[in-house]
Structures are given as structure tokens and as C-alpha cells.
Amino acid sequence: MTTRLPLPPSLYADTAVAPVAAPPLEIDKTVSVAIIGGGYTGLSTALHLAEQGVEALVLEAQEPGWGASGNNGGHTNPGLKHDPDQIEADFGAELGRRMVAFSYGTTNFTHDLIRRYQIPCEARQNGTLRAAYNEASAAAIETTAQQCIARGMPVSYLNREQLREMTGTDRYIGAMLDTRGGDLHPLSYARGLARAAISAGAKVYGETPALSLRREGSRWRIETPRAVVHADKVLLATNGFTDDLWPALRRTIVPVFSSIAATAPLSDDVARSIMPTRPVLYESGHITVYYRIDQQNRLLMGGRGPMRWISSPRDVAYLMRYAERLWPQLKGVAWTHGWNSRLAITKDHYPHVHEPADNILISLGCNGRGVALSTAMGAQLARRLIGGAKAEIDMPVTGIKPIPMHAFWPVGVTTAVIAGRVRDRLGI
Numbered sequence: 001m002t003t004r005l006p007l008p009p010s011l012y013a014d015t016a017v018a019p020v021a022a023p024p025l026e027i028d029k030t031v032s033v034a035i036i037g038g039g040y041t042g043l044s045t046a047l048h049l050a051e052q053g054v055e056a057l058v059l060e061a062q063e064p065g066w067g068a069s070g071n072n073g074g075h076t077n078p079g080l081k082h083d084p085d086q087i088e089a090d091f092g093a094e095l096g097r098r099m100v101a102f103s104y105g106t107t108n109f110t111h112d113l114i115r116r117y118q119i120p121c122e123a124r125q126n127g128t129l130r131a132a133y134n135e136a137s138a139a140a141i142e143t144t145a146q147q148c149i150a151r152g153m154p155v156s157y158l159n160r161e162q163l164r165e166m167t168g169t170d171r172y173i174g175a176m177l178d179t180r181g182g183d184l185h186p187l188s189y190a191r192g193l194a195r196a197a198i199s200a201g202a203k204v205y206g207e208t209p210a211l212s213l214r215r216e217g218s219r220w221r222i223e224t225p226r227a228v229v230h231a232d233k234v235l236l237a238t239n240g241f242t243d244d245l246w247p248a249l250r251r252t253i254v255p256v257f258s259s260i261a262a263t264a265p266l267s268d269d270v271a272r273s274i275m276p277t278r279p280v281l282y283e284s285g286h287i288t289v290y291y292r293i294d295q296q297n298r299l300l301m302g303g304r305g306p307m308r309w310i311s312s313p314r315d316v317a318y319l320m321r322y323a324e325r326l327w328p329q330l331k332g333v334a335w336t337h338g339w340n341s342r343l344a345i346t347k348d349h350y351p352h353v354h355e356p357a358d359n360i361l362i363s364l365g366c367n368g369r370g371v372a373l374s375t376a377m378g379a380q381l382a383r384r385l386i387g388g389a390k391a392e393i394d395m396p397v398t399g400i401k402p403i404p405m406h407a408f409w410p411v412g413v414t415t416a417v418i419a420g421r422v423r424d425r426l427g428i
Contacts, residue, residue, distance in 0.1 A: 004207050005062055008071050009311050010339040011262040011298065012187035017120055020194040022064055022206035025227045031057045031203075033385055034222055034231035036210045036245070038062075039069035040370060041237035041363055043193040043204070044113075044378020045385070050200035054386060057231070058194075058202065059224060061209035065190025067241050068370060071341035073260060073290050073302040075280040076111065076182045076372040077128045078104045081349040084147045090350075091396055102380075102394035104153060106372035107180045113375060114184070117199075119192030121184045122295045127279040128181025131163065131172040137284040138174035145176040154179045167281065168274045169326040175281075183280050183292050186371065193375070213245050220359065233359040233385050239374075240342035242364060251402035252352060253365050259305030259340035261313040261320055262298050263333050271297040274327050288368070289322060299323060299330070305340055313338030343368060351377070353384075353397050361385055362400075 007013040022038070033049055035042040038060025049056040060066070080087060080103045087103075088096030107125070114123045132138035141157070148155040155178050163172040194204050212223040213234065222229040236246060240255045266274075275281075275293045282290035289303040301323050305316040313320060313335035324330050346352055346365035351373065354362040363381055366373050380393040 005066070007063075007066060007187075008309070008339040008341060009337065010071055010187070010260070011300070011337040012070060012185060014337070016070075016185065016187040017191055020064060020191050020198065020204065022060065022194065022204045024207040025059065025205040025224055025229070028228045028230075029057060029203075030219070030230040031055050032231070033057070033233045033235065034059065034220070034229050035235045035237060036213075036222070037237035037239065037241075038064040038194065038204060038206065039067055039237065039239060040190065040193065040374035041239065041377055041381070042235065043190065043197050044375045045235055045237065045381045046202035046204070046378075047193065047197040047200055048379045048382035049385065050197060050202040052382065052386065053201075054382070056197075056202045057229065058197070058204040059208045059210050059222065059229065060204065060206050061241070063206040064194040064204060065187050068239065068258070068341040068343045069374070070187035070190045071260075071339060072186050072258070072343070072371060073280075073300065074183045074186050074292060074294070074371070075128065075282065075290060076107045076125075076184060077280070077282070077369050078107045078178050078180050078372065080351070080369065081367055083144050084151060095396060098394040099396075100151065102376065103373065104148070104180070106376035107182060109376040109379070110372040111182060114189070114192075117192065117196040119189060119196065121189035121192050123182065123184040123189070124278060124295075125180065125182035126277060127177050127179045129158075129163075129166065129175045129177055129279050129281040130284055131167075131175035131281055132284045133171050133173060135173070141174055141176050141284055148176070148178070166275070166277060166279065168276070171326055177279065181280060183294070184371070185294075189371075210245055215357075233361070235381060235385060236360070236362045237364070239364045239366065239370070240344040242344065246356065246360075246362065248400055248402045249354075249362065249364075251406040252400055253344040253346055254403065255342045256345050257305060257307050257309075257340045258302060258343055258368070259310060259316045259319070259338065260300055260302040261316050261335050262300045262337040263330070264298065264336050266293075266297045266299060266333065268297065270329055270333075273329060274299065289319070291323075310338055310340050343370065347403050351395060353381075353393070353395050354400050355389070355397055356400055
């Protein structure tokens with residue numbers, strides 16, 4: 001039997017809406033589609049399948065939203081890591097254009113879904129700032145903005161003076177503002193997405209890890225601690241918690257911890273002095289730092305921390321020091337929470353979709369853009385699960401390619417984080 005692990009000690013765990021009923025699976029089931037992983041990707045896919053009358057069942061090892069879905073920075077950011085021109089060069093004009101349109105539309109898709117199902121998750125669409133503090137990054141961001149503007153997107157490039165007004169700090173020399181970005185309460189959103197999927201007819205089971213997966217006749221057989229699931233089709237949506245359930249899949253991603261520290265609610269005056277119009281911001285540096293002010297005036301600062309679980313803001317003291325560097329008025333403010341979770345980074349920094357066998361679909365590797373991207377991928381994956389290979393989706397379906405020397409990733413990530421922080425500090 002499995003033991004349910006507590007949620008990471010996050011601000012979200014203390015303030016989220018009530019959890020959805022997701023009991024362990026106790027009896028054998030036969031379903032059209034079994035989904036392994038109860039984060040945004042799995043839950044959104046279950047919802048979009050159920051909306052079309054397809055019987056879907058979600059197996060989650062802990063509780064819906066336990067992983068990075070319920071513990072991320074809460075940003076809904078448009079686009080992929082690569083620029084639109086690069087995406088079209090990498091995948092060709094036709095698929096590349098679809099990928100660009102899809103990925104930059106994910107935030108509108110997500111916020112529309114939240115409104116449609118009336119999900120209470122503090123969602124706002126006040127824009128995303130991608131900000132630079134050195135000339136090289138600023139030039140790269142301006143190039144991105146120009147490519148987006150050329151495609152008719154609601155994007156603008158802001159200068160130092162405009163950014164000082166928007167952020168309350170003189171740290172940044174340039175930024176791209178995409179008005180489609182926004183934020184939400186990640187755990188409340190995960191729970192609301194689970195509730196929406198269940199209301200549409202999907203089944204969601206917690207404390208039910210998939211222990212093995214193999215073909216049995218015309219169906220797939222999934223062993224869990226208490227019961228067996230037989231499914232016509234299976235989706236693996238385990239992202240940063242991918243294990244050895246499918247051969248070599250774990251070695252296609254690097255699981256990286258992303259950490260967040262949160263303040264106590266700030267006074268109205270201090271909160272207004274930091275981010276008066278409440279966009280979210282992520283920096284374009286060697287090591288990304290991202291932040292937002294939530295609806296209770298708390299500052300949430302995120303970035304790379306230790307490659308292990310943390311439980312206190314002291315574990316990411318550099319984020320607190322950096323916040324005080326940006327806004328000296330924060331000195332003496334109480335930091336109440338510090339937590340992290342694992343997300344999945346791919347070698348090429350694109351999301352990966354695989355179909356390694358008949359009626360098996362895999363989706364993972366959001367590379368830090370998981371909130372909106374995973375949600376919108378749910379509709380894409382549902383289309384593929386229903387229609388099969390004939391049903392084109394707006395992301396490439398590729399083969400499984402393990403990362404060379406994957407066993408050394410913990411050392412490599414730690415070294416890269418340290419080196420990146422030094423380079424950012426030196427401005428190189």
C-alpha cells in the first residue's frame with residue numbers, strides 16, 4: 001500500500017480551496033482512456049475527453065495538483081522558450097506556424113476555461129513581462145517582441161523608464177510585455193480543474209500510483225496497489241515525476257527543482273510601489289528569477305534553489321536578498337513560506353509528445369511554462385486520443401531520445417545554477 005505524502009509546505013497549501021474528493025482506486029476498472037498523472041496535463045485531458053463523451057480515468061500517486069502543478073509560480077505565460085522564427089525554422093513553416101499560434105494562445109485558452117467552469121483560483125490577466133538587465137538580453141528580447149508584433153500579437157517593447165514605472169525598480173533596461181499573460185493560485189486551479197473533470201464525467205483517483213504498464217490482449221493493463229485498470233488507450237502525463245514505467249522515458253527529461261519564497265501580506269503602499277498594475281515578471285538571465293504580487297499583497301519570488309526538497313524561506317535566502325536589492329523598502333518584511341517542486345526540462349527546451357506504441361500517448365517537458373501550456377495541451381491530447389494518428393495536433397509527435405550521460409544530471413544542474421548566478425551577478 002502507498003502512503004499519502006503531505007503537500008509541500010507552501011503558501012498555496014495554506015490558502016487553497018478545499019481538495020476534491022479523489023479516493024484510492026479499490027476495484028478493477030475497464031475504461032476507454034487511462035491517464036497516469038493528476039497534474040494540469042492529465043486533468044485537462046480528462047476534462048476534454050469527458051466533454052466529448054469519452055470515458056476517462058486519472059491515476060494520481062498522491063492527490064491532484066500535488067506536484068509542480070500545485071506548487072509553481074502561478075504565472076500564465078504565453079509562448080515557448082524559443083522565438084517564433086526559430087520554431088518555424090526548426091519544424092517547418094506549416095507546423096511551425098501552428099506551434100507559434102497554439103503556444104501564444106495558451107493563456108487565453110486557459111483563462112477562458114477558468115471562466116467557463118467558474119474555477120475559483122484568483123485568476124487575473126494583467127500581462128507578462130519578460131525583462132532584461134543587460135544589453136545582450138535586452139537585444140534578444142527586443143528581437144522576440146519584433147517577431148511577435150510582426151505576427152499581429154498584443155505585444156510591446158518597454159524601455160527603462162516604462163519599466164521603472166511598472167515594477168518600482170530601476171534594475172531593468174528593457175522588457176517585452178504580452179498582455180495575454182497573467183497569474184492564478186496554482187493549487188486552487190488544479191483542484192478546480194479536477195472538480196471540472198469529475199463534473200464532466202471523468203473519474204479521478206488519488207493515492208493510486210501506476211506500478212506497471214503492459215499490453216494484455218487488445219488493451220493495456222495498469223497495475224496499481226489495490227486494483228488493475230484495463231484501458232483501450234493510455235496517456236502518460238508525469239512530467240517532472242516521470243519514473244521507469246515506460247522504458248527510457250525518464251532519461252528524456254531533466255527533473256529540476258524550482259523554488260518559491262513568499263512574504264506576509266505587504267501594506268497597500270508597499271505593494272503599490274512594487275508592481276502597481278500587477279503583471280507577472282520573469283527575468284531573461286542565466287538563472288531565471290520570476291515574481292508576482294498576489295491578490296493578498298504577498299510578494300512571491302521564484303527561481304532555482306537547492307536540488308532537493310526545501311521547507312523554509314531560509315533555504316532560498318538568495319531570493320529574499322535579491323528582492324531587497326530590487327526594492328529596499330522590503331527590508332524587515334516577514335517571509336512566511338519557502339517551498340519547491342520538480343519540473344521537467346528537455347534537452348531542446350521544447351515540450352515532447354511521443355507515441356511509442358499503439359494507443360500509448362506521452363506528453364511531458366513544459367520547461368517552466370506549464371500552467372497555460374499544460375492546460376491547452378489537454379485539448380490537443382484529447383483530440384489525438386480520440387482520433388489517433390489521423391488527428392493532427394499543433395505540436396510535433398517525436399520519438400523517445402534519451403539524453404546522453406543522463407546519470408550525471410544532478411551534478412550538471414547544480415554546477416549550471418552556481419555558474420549562472422555568478423554570471424548574472426557579474427552582468428556577463
